[in-house]
Amino acid sequence: MDHYNKTGKLLHWSIGLTIIGLLALGLFMEQMDYSDQKMQLYRIHKSFGIIVLTLMGVRVLWRIVSTSPASLKTHKIWEKVLSKIVHIILYVMAFSMPLSGWAMSSSYGYPVSVFGLIKLPALLPKNEVRGEILADLHELGGYALIALIVLHVAGALKHHFIDKDTTLKRMLPFVK
Numbered sequence: 001m002d003h004y005n006k007t008g009k010l011l012h013w014s015i016g017l018t019i020i021g022l023l024a025l026g027l028f029m030e031q032m033d034y035s036d037q038k039m040q041l042y043r044i045h046k047s048f049g050i051i052v053l054t055l056m057g058v059r060v061l062w063r064i065v066s067t068s069p070a071s072l073k074t075h076k077i078w079e080k081v082l083s084k085i086v087h088i089i090l091y092v093m094a095f096s097m098p099l100s101g102w103a104m105s106s107s108y109g110y111p112v113s114v115f116g117l118i119k120l121p122a123l124l125p126k127n128e129v130r131g132e133i134l135a136d137l138h139e140l141g142g143y144a145l146i147a148l149i150v151l152h153v154a155g156a157l158k159h160h161f162i163d164k165d166t167t168l169k170r171m172l173p174f175v176k
Contacts, residue, residue: 002069002166002170003069003169003170003171003175004068004069004170004171005066007062007066008062008066008068008171009171009172009173010173011055011058011059011062012059012171013173014055015052015055015056015059015094016149018048018051018052018055019052019094019097019145019149020149021048022045022048022049022052022097023142023145023146023149025041025044025045025048026045026139026142027142028041029041029042029045030139042110043113043115043116044115045101046101046102046105046112046113047113047114047115049097049098049101049102050098050102050112050114050120051114052094052097052098053095053098053099053102056091056094056095056098060091069170071083072165072166072167074163074165075165075167079155082155083155086148086151086152086155089148090145090148090149090152093141093144093145093148096141097138097141097142097145099123100134100137100138100141101138102120102123103123103124103134104131104134104135104138106122106123106124106125106126107124107125107126107127107128107130107131107134108126108128108131109126156168156171
């Protein structure tokens with residue numbers, strides 16, 4: 001297999017773009033004063049976070065039952081190792097960010113739902129101190145995730161423009 005299949009590409013891009021949108025929205029909300037609009041954006045942020053968590057569950061199942069293309073023969077050992085490390089951390093972060101957000105909301109006593117349609121149970125009992133700690137961890141995680149995404153994109157662009165190999169093309173949608 002030379003390319004990722006359609007399901008792999010769909011999951012990669014839908015999760016990736018949603019996470020980028022969540023990070024941008026998180027940075028935007030952080031600058032806002034308390035208002036009804038900010039609370040509405042928090043509800044949207046939480047809903048999409050739960051969608052990412054769900055899609056990541058699907059993605060892990062897909063990775064278990066599906067094969068992925070092997071690394072290109074031109075990839076150096078350090079590139080393969082760094083790629084593997086970054087991908088593992090991206091997976092961990094894609095799970096831990098929604099879970100930490102959900103736990104933070106629960107600790108503050110705020111409900112989590114998916115667009116008001118599905119109300120999720122609290123992960124933890126209310127505890128303001130824990131909520132503050134989780135808020136800090138969630139924020140730091142967001143910045144770490146931004147750095148990882150930049151590294152991931154930089155690697156893909158390096159392969160495409162400098163190495164001129166097919167690494168990026170194998171994951172692009174609409175490329176066979």
